[in-house]
Amino acid sequence: MTKTSWDGAQILVKSLEAQGIEYMFGIPGGATIPIFDALVTTGTKIKFVLTRHEQAATHMADGYARATGRPAAVLVTSGPGATNTVTGIMTAHIDSVPMIVVSGQAATHMLGKDAFQEADIYGMTMPIVKHSYLIHDTNHIPRIVREAFHIATTGRPGPVLIDVPKDISMAPFVGDPLAAMELPGYNPEAPAPDPATIQAIADALLRARKPIILIGHGVIISDACTAIRTLAEKIHAPVTSTLLGKGGFPESHALSLGMLGMHGTAYANKAMVEADLILNFGSRFDDRILGVPARFGRDAVKIHVDIDPAEIGKMLKPEIVCLGDARQVAEALLKVVGNPDTGAWIKHINALKKDFPLHYRRTGGLKMQHIIEELYTLTGGKAVVATDVGQHQMWTAQYWKVDRRNDWLSSGGAGTMGFGLPAAIGAQFGRRKDLVVSVSGDGGFQMTMPDFATACNHKLPIKAIVLNNSYLGMVRQWQELFYADRKSGVDLEGNPDFAKIAEAYGALGLRIKRAADVRKVLTRALEYDSGPCIIDVQVHKEQNVFPMVPAGKALEDMILEPRPRRGRPPVAARKK
Amino acid sequence: MQNNFTHTLSVVVANKPGVLARIAHVFARRGFNIDSLVVSSSMEGNVSRMTITALGDPANLYQIIEQVKKLVDVIHCTDHTGEDVVVKEMALVKVHVGPAARTEVLQVADHFGAESVDMTESSMILMAVGDSDKLEAMLKLLRKFKVVELCRTGKVLMARGELPT
Numbered sequence: 001m002t003k004t005s006w007d008g009a010q011i012l013v014k015s016l017e018a019q020g021i022e023y024m025f026g027i028p029g030g031a032t033i034p035i036f037d038a039l040v041t042t043g044t045k046i047k048f049v050l051t052r053h054e055q056a057a058t059h060m061a062d063g064y065a066r067a068t069g070r071p072a073a074v075l076v077t078s079g080p081g082a083t084n085t086v087t088g089i090m091t092a093h094i095d096s097v098p099m100i101v102v103s104g105q106a107a108t109h110m111l112g113k114d115a116f117q118e119a120d121i122y123g124m125t126m127p128i129v130k131h132s133y134l135i136h137d138t139n140h141i142p143r144i145v146r147e148a149f150h151i152a153t154t155g156r157p158g159p160v161l162i163d164v165p166k167d168i169s170m171a172p173f174v175g176d177p178l179a180a181m182e183l184p185g186y187n188p189e190a191p192a193p194d195p196a197t198i199q200a201i202a203d204a205l206l207r208a209r210k211p212i213i214l215i216g217h218g219v220i221i222s223d224a225c226t227a228i229r230t231l232a233e234k235i236h237a238p239v240t241s242t243l244l245g246k247g248g249f250p251e252s253h254a255l256s257l258g259m260l261g262m263h264g265t266a267y268a269n270k271a272m273v274e275a276d277l278i279l280n281f282g283s284r285f286d287d288r289i290l291g292v293p294a295r296f297g298r299d300a301v302k303i304h305v306d307i308d309p310a311e312i313g314k315m316l317k318p319e320i321v322c323l324g325d326a327r328q329v330a331e332a333l334l335k336v337v338g339n340p341d342t343g344a345w346i347k348h349i350n351a352l353k354k355d356f357p358l359h360y361r362r363t364g365g366l367k368m369q370h371i372i373e374e375l376y377t378l379t380g381g382k383a384v385v386a387t388d389v390g391q392h393q394m395w396t397a398q399y400w401k402v403d404r405r406n407d408w409l410s411s412g413g414a415g416t417m418g419f420g421l422p423a424a425i426g427a428q429f430g431r432r433k434d435l436v437v438s439v440s441g442d443g444g445f446q447m448t449m450p451d452f453a454t455a456c457n458h459k460l461p462i463k464a465i466v467l468n469n470s471y472l473g474m475v476r477q478w479q480e481l482f483y484a485d486r487k488s489g490v491d492l493e494g495n496p497d498f499a500k501i502a503e504a505y506g507a508l509g510l511r512i513k514r515a516a517d518v519r520k521v522l523t524r525a526l527e528y529d530s531g532p533c534i535i536d537v538q539v540h541k542e543q544n545v546f547p548m549v550p551a552g553k554a555l556e557d558m559i560l561e562p563r564p565r566r567g568r569p570p571v572a573a574r575k576k
Numbered sequence: 577m578q579n580n581f582t583h584t585l586s587v588v589v590a591n592k593p594g595v596l597a598r599i600a601h602v603f604a605r606r607g608f609n610i611d612s613l614v615v616s617s618s619m620e621g622n623v624s625r626m627t628i629t630a631l632g633d634p635a636n637l638y639q640i641i642e643q644v645k646k647l648v649d650v651i652h653c654t655d656h657t658g659e660d661v662v663v664k665e666m667a668l669v670k671v672h673v674g675p676a677a678r679t680e681v682l683q684v685a686d687h688f689g690a691e692s693v694d695m696t697e698s699s700m701i702l703m704a705v706g707d708s709d710k711l712e713a714m715l716k717l718l719r720k721f722k723v724v725e726l727c728r729t730g731k732v733l734m735a736r737g738e739l740p741t
Contacts, residue, residue, distance in 0.1 A: 126594070127605065185589070309642050
């Protein structure tokens with residue numbers, strides 16, 4: 001970076017490279033041609049991946065970041081190129097995923113004049129970015145890129161947008177390529193855990209008879225996994241996780257309760273209701289796990305460990321608050337915790353697991369759970385799994401036990417359909433040697449299906465499983481349960497043959513229609529590694545996900561089982 | 577069951593484009609109306625000070641303050657409600673008043689330490705500086721005359737004594 005005859009586009013690419021960006025996903029356009037040219041003229045090490053849609057590009061960067069812990073960049077043009085990234089930026093923002101989005105922009109003198117492909121993406125994305133820049137001076141580029149990385153990857157991570165007008169990328173750069181950051185208002189360093197608070201938590205734990213540890217995405221981001229595991233084993237407390245916390249604690253561990261919440265395991269939800277102490281590491285107590293905030297953990301001492309002060313007290317009032325990094329707090333806690341008497345509690349938890357297991361019948365049509373379970377068995381759970389959003393996502397969360405950090409990629413807060421396939425593609429770029437599976441429904445899959453071409457171009461051996469029930473299944477389920485089965489706008493009539501779609505791209509297309517074929521076809525898919533494949537699984541059309549905490553109800557109002565026959569009310573989990 | 581109070585916040589921000597829009601977004605998203613907003617330069621060159629007055633529930637406001645603090649360009653944000661601070665604002669009031677009532681208007685102005693800054697045959701403009709209660713009291717008395725325009729700067733605030741704002 002010592003050569004000084006760069007232009008703005010070139011210094012931008014060199015600055016991104018200097019931050020260690022490995023991949024850049026996107027699509028060029030008029031406003032970014034100088035930057036795309038700089039990708040060639042600078043001889044950069046950054047690998048550009050051409051996608052078929054900008055939304056997919058953002059999900060690829062997102063999947064890459066979730067699977068590796070390192071950010072990737074997105075490079076799109078102005079106007080529609082930029083607005084197509086909005087869903088992906090929001091998805092990353094709400095799930096605290098680092099990402100750098102570089103958008104081209106009309107020339108500075110044309111801003112605000114409705115120029116061709118001018119969109120105020122800087123203004124539009126303000127509420128969904130951690131921070132953003134509209135560059136006014138070419139010489140600011142190195143500082144801005146440095147700041148953008150620093151902001152995206154530290155503290156509670158998030159996406160940062162850099163909007164680059166075309167004249168800025170074309171102007172000569174005469175500034176300092178090593179210019180320092182100017183961020184007087186940004187102090188991401190987590191406060192060191194307060195010893196008095198740590199002691200208070202340890203004391204509360206010692207008094208507790210029925211403690212439960214709740215882990216969220218913060219545990220994965222801060223890599224508190226080992227500390228949490230040691231802590232759980234030391235105090236003999238069961239551990240449940242949010243959808244995004246999966247992988248923060250090995251789910252095959254005897255103390256794991258799997259996921260809690262709206263479609264969590266019955267034993268996780270029951271344990272949460274009965275617990276006398278809830279120790280939350282890095283989860284924001286979101287509405288999908290709380291049910292009714294006022295009724296959540298009413299009789300429990302609630303302890304909230306979070307790096308973000310804005311999360312404290314947002315949904316409920318915890319008895320003990322500990323601001324800090326999940327890992328540092330867990331490690332500090334390990335030094336002072338005693339040995340609470342949880343023997344009876346663990347015994348009770350194990351009885352709950354035995355009495356209320358996840359279950360389904362393998363007869364009466366092909367079930368989504370069957371596919372997930374079989375795939376888990378065949379792979380030993382050693383895969384990176386990306387999901388879409390909906391019924392298949394919840395079943396995958398229930399049946400796929402994640403043991404390792406960064407092996408689970410799912411759009412939690414945003415619930416973005418179409419996330420799975422591109423996230424899997426991004427993950428496979430970041431982890432070439434690992435098995436990457438995307439599990440989607442037929443609805444979400446079609447939202448970003450064109451980017452199957454990207455997986456084909458790069459011969460990524462992704463297994464794209466489409467759990468196809470020809471419905472927008474989760475909405476259909478709500479309509480059945482809460483709207484007297486009036487189906488409205490959920491029938492995906494006109495679906496293509498997904499196996500043939502794969503073949504049309506020159507990839508392997510497989511099909512499963514019968515339970516008897518599941519193992520055989522999945523084995524075939526796992527053996528195939530010369531490119532991606534699509535497995536079109538035609539599953540039972542009207543299956544419902546249970547357990548279920550209906551929206552607006554508390555965890556103890558969980559519906560445990562599907563109603564045995566039409567017309568009968570659901571079985572309530574609450575004891576009379 | 578909302579407990580609405582008027583809160584006066586002092587926000588110190590890096591003087592960069594877009595920072596006001598970001599702060600306004602946070603308030604708007606949670607349904608807070610900003611009653612008054614003053615943005616001005618501060619002692620340090622690259623830093624601006626905003627004084628924001630907003631009406632709302634304290635718990636909700638706590639959340640807003642935390643979210644405002646999270647903004648990268650916000651250096652700090654403090655709620656000074658109930659603290660020992662000097663809070664002042666200025667008002668310009670245009671009154672339609674002829675020679676007959678002029679003396680009475682000037683008496684009111686005099687009592688509140690307001691200045692007459694413009695006078696014609698049929699109108700005058702008063703300039704008053706003080707805390708909001710004082711301005712309200714003056715306006716109340718002026719209402720018997722024909723107040724045709726009112727413009728208030730919004731509150732500015734500073735902590736008393738050695739304490740920084």
